[in-house]
Amino acid sequence: MLLRIQIMIAGFRNTTVLAALGFLTACSSPKTELLWTKTFYQIGSQSSPRMADLNNDGTLDIVMGAGRAEMDSIEQGVIALNGIDGSLLWQVGTPASVVGSATFLDITADGIDDVFIGGRNTFLAAINGSTGEFIWRYQVNETEHPIRKYARYNFYNATIVPDQNSDALPDLLIINGGNWDADPGSVSDREPGVLMVISSASGLILAADTMPDGKESYQSPIAFSQPGSDEIEIVFGSGGETISGALYHTTLTHLMREDLSKALVLARGIDHGFIAPPAIADVNEDGYFDILATSHGGEVMAIDGESKQQIWSTRFSGMESSNSFAVGLYNGDQVPDVCTVLSKGVWPFYSYSHQIMLDGKSGQIEYIDSSNCFSLSSPISTDLTGDGYDEVILSANRYDCTIQFGPDTLAPPEMANELMAIDFRSGSVQVIDHTDRFMNIFSTPWVGDLDGNGYLDIVYSQYYNPTDIRRFLGMQLKRISTSKRVPQTPKWSGYQGNDGRSVYKN
Numbered sequence: 001m002l003l004r005i006q007i008m009i010a011g012f013r014n015t016t017v018l019a020a021l022g023f024l025t026a027c028s029s030p031k032t033e034l035l036w037t038k039t040f041y042q043i044g045s046q047s048s049p050r051m052a053d054l055n056n057d058g059t060l061d062i063v064m065g066a067g068r069a070e071m072d073s074i075e076q077g078v079i080a081l082n083g084i085d086g087s088l089l090w091q092v093g094t095p096a097s098v099v100g101s102a103t104f105l106d107i108t109a110d111g112i113d114d115v116f117i118g119g120r121n122t123f124l125a126a127i128n129g130s131t132g133e134f135i136w137r138y139q140v141n142e143t144e145h146p147i148r149k150y151a152r153y154n155f156y157n158a159t160i161v162p163d164q165n166s167d168a169l170p171d172l173l174i175i176n177g178g179n180w181d182a183d184p185g186s187v188s189d190r191e192p193g194v195l196m197v198i199s200s201a202s203g204l205i206l207a208a209d210t211m212p213d214g215k216e217s218y219q220s221p222i223a224f225s226q227p228g229s230d231e232i233e234i235v236f237g238s239g240g241e242t243i244s245g246a247l248y249h250t251t252l253t254h255l256m257r258e259d260l261s262k263a264l265v266l267a268r269g270i271d272h273g274f275i276a277p278p279a280i281a282d283v284n285e286d287g288y289f290d291i292l293a294t295s296h297g298g299e300v301m302a303i304d305g306e307s308k309q310q311i312w313s314t315r316f317s318g319m320e321s322s323n324s325f326a327v328g329l330y331n332g333d334q335v336p337d338v339c340t341v342l343s344k345g346v347w348p349f350y351s352y353s354h355q356i357m358l359d360g361k362s363g364q365i366e367y368i369d370s371s372n373c374f375s376l377s378s379p380i381s382t383d384l385t386g387d388g389y390d391e392v393i394l395s396a397n398r399y400d401c402t403i404q405f406g407p408d409t410l411a412p413p414e415m416a417n418e419l420m421a422i423d424f425r426s427g428s429v430q431v432i433d434h435t436d437r438f439m440n441i442f443s444t445p446w447v448g449d450l451d452g453n454g455y456l457d458i459v460y461s462q463y464y465n466p467t468d469i470r471r472f473l474g475m476q477l478k479r480i481s482t483s484k485r486v487p488q489t490p491k492w493s494g495y496q497g498n499d500g501r502s503v504y505k506n
Contacts (some may be wrong), residue, residue, distance in 0.1 A: 030455060034433075035481045038086035043068055043076055044463040044472025046099040046442040048378075048495035051083070051450065051459075052113040054129045059083040059451040062459055063115055064443075067097025068472055070120050071180060078102075078117055078127060081477065083450045090132025096121030099442075100220075101495055103158045107135065107169055107200050116172060116200070118155025120180060126203060136203035147208050147258065151176040151194040157220035157277070159501055161232055161252055164197055164206050171206060172198045173252075175236065177217040184348070185242045193217025195236055197255060209260040211238040215245045220277045222502045223252065226288055226305060235266070235280075235291055239273015241320070241347040247274045247293050249308060264308055272297035272320070276378075277496055279325040281336040281504035283360040284311055289503070292338055294321050296347075300340065300358060312363030316342050319354065324444075326492045327360075327504040328381035328390030330367075330424040335360045336504050339379050339392050339424075341372070350374040351401045355394065357424050367424050372396040378444045382456065382491035384421055384484055390491060392422045393432070393447055395440040395460060410468040415439055417462045433480065438462040439469055444495035449486045456484045 047065030054061040062081040067074055077094025081087065098119035107114050108128060114135060118124035124138035138155070142148040158174040165171065177193025192210035195217075199206055211217055219237035226233065232252035239245015250263040267274075278293040288305040295301075298319040302311040319342040330337040337360040343350040353375045357367035372394075379394040396419075399412035417440050419433040445460035458480040465473040496502040 030453070030481060030483060032480065032482045035479045036086040038081055038088075038477045039474065040066070040076065040079070040476070041474045042472070043074065044475045045461060046097065048101045048444040049446045049459050049461065049477070050102040050104070050494060050500060051446065051448065052102075052104045052115075052129060054080055054089055054112055055082065056112060057084070060448075061089060062477065063102040063117070064461070064477070065098025065100055065117055065119055066475070067099070067119070070097045072096065077119070077123070078115070080115075080132060083479070086477065086479065092125070092127055092132055092134070094119060094123050096123055098123060100155055100157050101500065103160065103172070103500060104129070105160060105170060105200055116158050118158065118174065120154045122152050122155070122176075124155040124174070124198075124203070126200065138198070138203050142205075147194065147210055148205060150191050150210060151196060151205070151208060153180065153191070154178040154218075156218065157496065157500065158198075159221065159223050161197065161223050164256060165199055167199070167201055169200050171200050173221055173223050173234065174198060175217050175219065175221055178240070179216065187243065190216045190243060193238060195221060195255060195260065197252070207256045207258050209255065209258045212248060212260050212263050213238055213246055215239050215243060215273065217245070218273075218275045220496070222278055222280060224280050224289060224501070224503050235278050235293075237274030237278075237293075239269055239296070240275065241296055241322075242271065243273055244271055245269050245273025247278070247295075249291075266291065266303050266308060267293065267295065267301060267310070269295040269297050269299075275322045276324045277502050279327050279338070279497070279502045279504060281327050281360070282506070283335055285335060292325055292327070294323075294325070294340060296320055296322060298342055300338070300363065302360070302363060314358060314363040314365065316354075316356070319344055320347055320350070322376050324378040324496060324502075326379035326381040326392055327497070328392070328492055329388070329489065330357055330390055330392070331359060332389065332425060333361075336506075337366070339381065341375060341377070341379065341394070343374055344370070349405075355379070355392075355422065357392070367422070367427075373399055373401040374441065376442050377440055378495055380445055380447055380492055380494055382447050382493060383487035383489050384456075385423060386485070386487070387425075388489055389425060390489065392424070393445055393458065394420060394422070395443070395445060396420055397439050397441070410470065411466060412469075415469070419445065419458070419460055432458070433478070435462055437466055438464050438476070441469070446494040447491070448493045450479065454486055456482045456486055458482065
């Protein structure tokens with residue numbers, strides 16, 4: 001049985017086909033259905049949805065960044081939606097597109113998580129989760145400082161680290177980098193990225209240093225502790241789509257000394273850097289977290305968390321990647337495996353996107369499919385079939401991937417966006433949702449129990465522009481309520497995992 005829903009949006013008809021078959025079928029209540037759709041005009045997003053209960057009603061709400069052209073100011077730069085019905089809780093105006101995803105921490109002591117989120121044109125802010133009012137905004141005020149003067153570009157995703165200024169509040173680890181005025185492919189005007197610890201209470205910089213190689217950076221840093229250790233380890237990366245870079249390891253102690261000069265090089269990229277956030281999981285069963293990473297040049301690798309030596313590396317010739325991982329139990333053993341997306345071609349001229357799954361132990365390719373066109377959206381995972389192993393959910397764009405885009409061809413004549421699930425053990429693929437005339441290049445879906453009823457929900461976004469796929473004319477967010485019970489096995493529920501920290505725990 002298929003549930004078909006007709007929605008009228010801004011003069012065009014959008015046909016959504018929601019599959020109530022296969023993975024999502026259960027002989028129990030509630031039924032699988034599209035619960036709500038929220039439409040926004042003239043905007044889109046390079047952010048991904050993250051969840052917190054902002055109105056204390058027991059249902060998680062949705063926070064996302066948004067934008068139009070990357071450097072245009074916008075009244076809806078950050079939006080918060082009611083998880084029950086998709087209604088707008090609050091919106092915040094920003095000076096440019098907000099490309100980061102939200103980090104949550106209650107710094108107002110009102111029992112409601114506050115929102116930390118960043119984007120282009122030096123935008124980084126703490127927002128009161130209950131009211132939508134600014135608590136603080138990052139200010140560029142150290143223009144003569146030898147290090148901090150470079151922290152005037154883009155902010156990406158923040159992660160929480162322990163209190164560093166004795167105010168009894170955890171603080172934020174984040175990176176700033178990426179000169180928007182630098183020409184693609186040029187090595188000029190590429191100033192170094194800055195890794196920083198920022199006070200969650202005030203937005204002031206507590207410590208900062210530039211990339212050890214002096215390169216730019218776009219990679220959201222990862223902070224974690226090994227089992228039984230209190231030391232905070234940090235993994236961060238430098239370089240870009242056409243700029244060489246490296247993947248580094250350091251500690252919070254060294255960063256607080258403002259000295260990254262002795263950061264350990266875990267891997268290097270030639271003519272490419274490291275853009276996608278890495279993931280942390282134990283893939284060699286030694287009790288230590290290992291580091292999973294992909295270079296923009298199409299090399300996926302696992303690095304031993306204790307020795308920092310490479311466990312395995314798999315290179316994909318002719319492919320590039322800015323997509324992060326979904327870590328899960330995919331192939332029948334109890335060692336976490338990795339799924340990601342790679343794009344065929346050379347930035348920014350991509351054709352097909354390839355969904356790949358690699359064995360976590362060996363890096364061996366166990367699944368590869370090229371049915372998707374260009375997408376920077378990352379996969380997520382959870383157990384949909386109830387067999388104790390995870391399936392992947394991802395957003396796929398459907399059009400003629402061989403089209404050569406140029407001044408006269410800015411969009412394919414026909415296109416659609418699909419939300420699909422892959423069961424790697426059986427090799428089966430199910431389309432959960434198909435929406436004509438929409439696409440999703442950037443945003444990663446979310447899966448979890450939004451309202452605490454014990455059943456999985458899926459939240460995801462799609463974008464509309466029939467004449468130019470690079471620009472936004474509108475977007476819609478959807479919530480699907482499924483008949484699948486929340487699994488007991490670990491899952492990778494959103495961009496950078498369950499809590500945005502990119503750490504997979506058994």
